[in-house]
Amino acid sequence: MTTMGAGMDERAVRRRGTLLAATALVAALVLTGCGAGDSGSRDSAGSAADAPAANGGGADRDTAVGAPEAAGAGAPQEGKAAAPDLRIDQRAIIYTGSMRVQVDDVDAAAREVTALVTRAxxxxxxxxxxxxxxxxxxxxQLRVPAAKFTGVVDEVAKLGRQQSREINTQDATEEIVDLDARIVSQRARVESARRLLSRATSIADLVSLENELGRREADLASLEAKKRRLADLTALSTITVSLAGPAAKIASDDTTETGFMAGLKGSWKAFVASLTVLLTVLGALLPWLVAFGVPVAVLLLVLRRRRKTPALVAPVSAPTPVPAARSAP
Structure with missing residues (x-):
């Protein structure tokens, strides 16, 4: 019995030892696998990170950096190409203005305006x-840089009492772009005509090509003159300033009278104006009427009298005899 009990205890101990060994082995394998996975991941990541550095930031880095930019910038660039450039600093604007300012001393105000424009x-x-x-x-008439247009207008308005102001703008961007394209094309045509002229072999061809070259050069000069004019208008704005004294009158169309009295006044003014015109014309014609009308009237009077004179002195004819009456048989 004792021997059998000892054998069973020995087998139980062996089973427990085997189970513990198996458990320890499994745990060791699991830990080894996790460590290998982590080291592999670290090695892969390190290799991927070190490869661009070893290549000096080569194509892989350029691709990695450039791909997002190309992908993100593709759509915005297409949108910018389709949409017009609305920035004010990229457009050619022509500014023109006119204003009337009432001042106490016109000459002094004119000198101040001149000094103001010169400083600008x-x-x-x-x-x-x-x-x-x-x-x-x-x-x-003031010519000032376009960037200082508004400032000059405000400074002139402060010289006295502003009575009127009118500001106009014109966008000449499209016209300038069109002129640039036409100038480039026309220059190419001029160069082509010059090359043909240099290879002319006959007098007829020479004369024809010279005429054509002259026409093309004239067209080119006209286009360039238009561009210079637009460049001048966009670079220098024009302001027309009227400086009026204290008693100067201003014509205003804002207060228009209506009603019976307004119509009567208008009719009377029209009548007086018509009468003035009639008297003016009569005064201009009076010397001619005196110079030519009086002799013509005298001549007509003489002719009329001559026509009446033969009828008054005509001879009296003898009376016709009356035949005697016959007696009855």
Whole structure:
């Protein structure tokens, strides 16, 4: 019995030892597999990271960096190509303005305007003045850089009491682009005509090609002149300033009278104007009427009298005899 019990205890111990060994082996294998997986992943990641560095940032890095840019920039670039460029600094704008300012001293205000334009980098394009004490008027045409257009207008308005202001703009971008394209094409045509002219072999061809070259050069010069004109208008804005004295009158169409009295006044003004025109015409014709009308009237009177004179002195004819009456048989 004792021997059998000892054998059973020995077998149980062996089974437990075997189970523990198997468990330890399985645990070791699991840990070894996880460590190998982690090291493999780290090695793969390190290899992928070190490859571009070893190649000096070669095609792989360029592809990795450039692909997102190409993918992300493709659609925006197509959108920019389709949409017009609406930035104000990329467009050619022509600014023109006119204003009327009432000042106390027209000459002093004109000098201040001239100094203001000179400081802004512009010049006076025209100066017309009507000298008087209180109703003097000065018409100045200012050419100022487009970037300082608004500032100059505001400064001129501060010289006195602004009575009117009108600002106009014109977008000449498309016209300038069209002129550029036409100038390039016309220059190519001129060069082509010059090459043909240099290879002309006969007098007829020479004359024909010279005429054609002259026409093409004239067209090119016209296009270039238009471009220079547009460039001048876009670079320098034009402001027409009227400086009026304290007693100068301003014509305003905003207050228009209506009603019976307004119609009567208008009719009376029209009548007076018509009468003035009639008297003016009569005064212009009166010397001619005196010079030619009086002799013609005298001549007609003489002719009429001559026609009446033969009828008055005509001879009296003898009376016709009456035949005697016959007696009855």
């Amino acid at each position: 980098g512009g010049f006076i394009g025209g100066d017309q003045r009507r000298s008087a004490e209180a109703d003097a008027v000065a018409e100045l």
